Amino acid sequence: MAITICSSSSHSPTLPTVPLPSSLSSKSSLKPINTCHQPLPTSRTFSKLTSSNLASDDNLTLNVTAAEAMELASATSQVARDAMATACELENELEREWRSGLGVRRKKRRRRRKVSLETGMGNYGGECKQVLSRPGKSGRYLTRKEEADKTDPLKLEYAPVGPTCLLNNVKFVPNQQEEARVEAVRKRILQTSEHEPTSSQWAEAAGMSSSSLDWILCNGRESRERINRCYRRLVVSVAASYQGKGLSLQDLIQEGSMGLLRGAKKFDPDRGYKLSTYVYWWIRQAVTKAIADKSRTIRLPGSICELVPRIAEANSSLTKRFRRPPSHDEIAEAVDMNIATVRLVCQRTRPLISLDEVVTNRGGMRLQEIIQGPNDMTPELIVKKQQMKQELEKTVNLLCGREAHILRLHYGLDGETPRSYEEIGKLLKLSRERVRQINRTAVSKLQQSSLIDNLRVYMF
Numbered sequence: 001m002a003i004t005i006c007s008s009s010s011h012s013p014t015l016p017t018v019p020l021p022s023s024l025s026s027k028s029s030l031k032p033i034n035t036c037h038q039p040l041p042t043s044r045t046f047s048k049l050t051s052s053n054l055a056s057d058d059n060l061t062l063n064v065t066a067a068e069a070m071e072l073a074s075a076t077s078q079v080a081r082d083a084m085a086t087a088c089e090l091e092n093e094l095e096r097e098w099r100s101g102l103g104v105r106r107k108k109r110r111r112r113r114k115v116s117l118e119t120g121m122g123n124y125g126g127e128c129k130q131v132l133s134r135p136g137k138s139g140r141y142l143t144r145k146e147e148a149d150k151t152d153p154l155k156l157e158y159a160p161v162g163p164t165c166l167l168n169n170v171k172f173v174p175n176q177q178e179e180a181r182v183e184a185v186r187k188r189i190l191q192t193s194e195h196e197p198t199s200s201q202w203a204e205a206a207g208m209s210s211s212s213l214d215w216i217l218c219n220g221r222e223s224r225e226r227i228n229r230c231y232r233r234l235v236v237s238v239a240a241s242y243q244g245k246g247l248s249l250q251d252l253i254q255e256g257s258m259g260l261l262r263g264a265k266k267f268d269p270d271r272g273y274k275l276s277t278y279v280y281w282w283i284r285q286a287v288t289k290a291i292a293d294k295s296r297t298i299r300l301p302g303s304i305c306e307l308v309p310r311i312a313e314a315n316s317s318l319t320k321r322f323r324r325p326p327s328h329d330e331i332a333e334a335v336d337m338n339i340a341t342v343r344l345v346c347q348r349t350r351p352l353i354s355l356d357e358v359v360t361n362r363g364g365m366r367l368q369e370i371i372q373g374p375n376d377m378t379p380e381l382i383v384k385k386q387q388m389k390q391e392l393e394k395t396v397n398l399l400c401g402r403e404a405h406i407l408r409l410h411y412g413l414d415g416e417t418p419r420s421y422e423e424i425g426k427l428l429k430l431s432r433e434r435v436r437q438i439n440r441t442a443v444s445k446l447q448q449s450s451l452i453d454n455l456r457v458y459m460f
Helices: 023-028 043-119 144-151 153-159 169-192 199-206 212-232 232-242 249-266 276-292 302-322 327-337 338-350 379-396 401-411 421-428 434-448 452-459
Strands: 001-005 017-019
Touching: 169 199, 169 212, 169 249, 199 212, 212 232, 212 249, 212 302, 232 249, 232 276, 249 276, 276 302, 302 327, 302 338, 327 434, 338 421, 379 452, 401 434, 421 434
Parallel strands: none
Antiparallel strands: none
């Protein structure tokens, strides 16, 4: 027996056949039954339906998640934009507050500086305090120049004692010039009278009263102290660049201070230059002149002192190039100079050696004990020199008293320093030309004398 299940016309016409057991088929016979219900799903149909339902559920979940993510991203971006706008507004407000505070601090500093300059009062002996802080707080970082000024021991040692406003010290220059004018009057009095003038004589020669003279001298002394104190760093900066050239730093600063005061006396504010610009060259001139005059035991002329740096630089460069000490010819060719001049400069700039220096490390023998003395110290030369003096005295006695005296003074026959015609004229109250004529006449008389032949023996 087989049962056929009908379905609607929309489904497939092929229907499944379900076999029944034989017992059922023998008892009764069943007719085919048409039903309106859908056919029962098979395992394949069920799996297809299950997979389609799961896919639709996953798609729906993904769509919902994507929509939520987009809403969250838009909300986050809106919050970020709001935070950025708030931060910009806060930063602008802080900058406006900082700028307004900076302007107020600048005005206060200018006001304090103006009051201190007008009253002439300052914190003498105190140091200017600098504030180290972060940029967002009050104060500022030190610049490189300020940091160098605070850490340089040289500048700290010679730092100015009082206020250092250089632009307002021009008013002290006229006091220096008035003092220089009065000092010139005193020097004229000394040249004429050869004694120190009294206060009344000095004031009368200067055309003023004694009180005015004292006031000028007092103001000049105060002006010197003020200028020296305010321009101390300028003097130190110039003197420090000339260290190691024979003078100590203290001596260089002292010479520079003297040049500073000399330049302040000659300064003319009507020319439009600053006092610091003008006195810089006077400070430098005083320092270089002191090095040339006082740095060596034996002073060298200024012309040779100018050649020493050039020759020293050429010597150093040629030594590095040739890897040996250069000769005088090579140095002269490098500096475009005469060989004799180079040799002279090298000889004059050699370091001095003390005669008391010990020759060996053990000691006991000094340099002066092994150096040969001058040739005129031998007994033969001493006797020869005495005989020459006797013969020379006999020859000079042939002249008259004034001629012999002028001859002895001019040539230094008595062991004294030879003198010029002008010095002899001042001593004898004669003119220079008259002294020259007398000396020439005396020499002519001696040349014609027979005793002159006795002196020719001592010339060889």
